[in-house]
Amino acid sequence: MNVLPASLLFPMQTLSGKGKVTGLLPECAAFGSRGLLVHGRSLAASGVLERILAANPSGLETIPWQHPGGEPTVEQVDALRDVLLSGDVAWVAAVGGGSVMDVAKAAAGLRDAPLPTSAYHDGEPLPSSRVAFVAAPATAGTGSEATMVSVLTNSATGTKKSIRHPSHTARLVILDPDLLTSCPPALVAASGMDAFTQAVESYLSRNATRLTDHLALQAVEDINQSIETVFNGGDDASREALLRGSYLAGLALSNARLGLVHGLAHPLGARFHLPHGLVCAVCLPHVLRYNRDVCRAKYARLADVLGPDVEERVAGLIRSMAVANPFADEVLQDEEEVVAETVASGSTGANPRDVDAAAVRAILHALFSATGSTGA
């Protein structure tokens, strides 16, 4: 196994600690005198937005922009790019969940790009960006703060794909456990299981290296030890561990890619408009079973962290956080299209075991069966 990936990408600086987010704007002042603060509705409701803006240093003009909610779309990115161009901003800071970070990251990265966002979503090469992107995650999480990736849905076509460029990577990340305080339990479960899945998939990825294995295993351990505590209300230590695990999983996936769960999650999430982490959670047991025979040594290492039966521990997490299979009463109308998208996905390409159409069909049939087995 290689020690380093062929290309290694990390955010430039990461600040960690309780209360650190109130120093966000003084940090942003280093990137220019005018910027945009992108946030979700909950940040305003919790009073955190007010605290961040109260620390705005003199001479810095900060424009707040509230994300409209829902999964991040190409259209939202276009709307935000218009705001950025008319405001002539030098930096974009995102304080929020994965949707907020992905829209802000893509808009910052494409501010000076000549084409509409849909063109890049369809595969046009991305130009390099000079706009500084800053991320403070308020869920744990997609790990978007650690990656160059934005996952976007084109509402017109229903296609969910990622855009990526190294210059989109955050110049500054702030990990503040206080931002998780107002995260509702269902969101802790869904986003936390996304982070957990990302940690496991990047660990098992065929592109894994010794460096990413270290990051991914620490992420699995951090998330495993904290997610149920945070789901049940949490304390500073558990929120800090969950946020750290999510970030480490983001670093690992950024440099090792993912696997079949994420290959399935994008087409299924786009069709059923479900939270990404929920789809990941219910697909993970099936994929763990599918990969087991080619990953014996790595499953043994996972067992050191998760207990002797890795699949049973995942099933236990799903049960204890009351994650139900959303596909149990659903009909998949265009199964063969989902199969084709899953097989073609870059995430599926990193899965440790080769994936063919028959394998994807078998997992889909189990997910959409009358019992709606989560494999748990």
Ligand SMILES: [Fe+2]
């Ligand atoms: Fe994910």
